[in-house]
Amino acid sequence: MCGIVGLFLKNDDLCPKLGEMLTDMLITMTDRGPDSAGIAIYGAEGEGVKITVQSDDTSAFDGLDARLAEATGTTPGIRVIDTHAVVTLPEAAADAAVSALEEMGLRIMARGASMEIFKEIGLPRDVAARFGLREMGGSHGIGHTRMATESAVTTLGAHPFSTASDECLVHNGSLSNHNRLRRELAREGFVTRTENDTEVGAAYISSRIAGGANLGEALEGTLQDLDGFFTFVMGTRNGFGVVRDPIACKPAVLAETEDYVAFGSEYRAFADLPGIESAKVWEPEPATVYFWER
């Protein structure tokens, strides 16, 4: 069992409140996943690329700007938030920065023009407080509360998973053909960092998008190529998608108003959303792709 929440805003006036709305939704799903929580936020885009890194030992962030400046020849911006840091630097320096950061033993959580990912072990309420999630703004975001089944309870085992720029995936369920698929995707250059099944799902979707598929087509592909149980919610730089496997035993509810599209593992997650009383609320059909783009 896991909990998923997601919000895709259609009304820009709500963007400053994204974190607040998503935090309440995430905490409501604590019963479904109390062991770890994570969130992907698509925030304001600035100059260059953002790389989110994590370290259990936060002293690793001391002097990070100087070391990165030396490795990349740029002047990176660094924002430390608890065990995570968001590094901002020009796109051209991003590959060199990722290599340097990995050499320093930092874990790469996310990379992208707008996406930042924060995830840790602990109750969703505590994880949200540590990262100041409530204060974050953005156009869309996806959160996950985890009850681990397929791999260990670790920071890297928490969701969302990102395997390409500005792309992230959260999952409720379990995949059974992920080991074979992991090897195939690695040969195509989509390397996963963990033993987790969901990360393979993320890499699969990223590989399809890299191959020219749009978000809808990439999600459609999961129905043929992924074996197992899944309710997936996927974020891209400008998109938000949902798909459930044909058996559809993992719960899912969608709500849509003129202002937003919301996803929840249960209706409870929607209780505080503005205008939910008059929203269109429905259960996504099995083996059916839903996606929105701005």
Place this chain on the structure above:
Amino acid sequence: MPSETGVKTLDMSAMELREINETLQSAAGSNEAFEVTNTRGAHAIAVGLDAPIHVTVKGSTGYYCAGMNKQATIHVKGSVGPGAAENMMSGTVIVDGDASQYAGATGHGGLLVVKGNASSRCGISMKGIDIVVHGNIGHMSAFMAQKGNLVVLGDAGDALGDSLYEARLFVRGSVKSLGADCVEKEMRPEHLKILADLLEKAGADAKPEEFRRYGSARKLYNFNIDHAGDY
């Protein structure tokens, strides 16, 4: 709090779920009426009731609403999460909105009415309950259904009535596919009568003649070595 109309309000923003269910479970007086407010999708509302009381649930609920009901009439003015009216023994549960997975599962008796759509596995392993869905039902509905009636005014999803025993299935719209051992059967006068009665009880605006009946071909009742590959 008794209101002017004699309806007692149980406010979930002020009372614990357990306190609300204990209040409902200990109500014995015939025709006592309650309303549950501020539901916010909570789980297990109005479960295990055992008296002819009337409960109005004002709002949408989560898992297992009105489970194990006996005698009570529970009217949900919203949608319900998975497992609504599961294992009902008697009484009536009415859902104004949609129902999630396995609504009415394993029910032994009583009537479940869903005015919207019900999703997958509606009436799975039903054992005597009557279920009337005004909208559509999802896949694997009435799987291993043993007894009772499932009436669907809309369409049915894949594998309707898979491994069915003796429940009667009536569908007005299309059936995406029938499950193993489920076949269309002749609609006889006694079936039209059952259907007319259920449609009336469920406040459904449909004519019995518009439905088709499905039931068990009874070929899976006994193991047949020649069909070993089919099991």
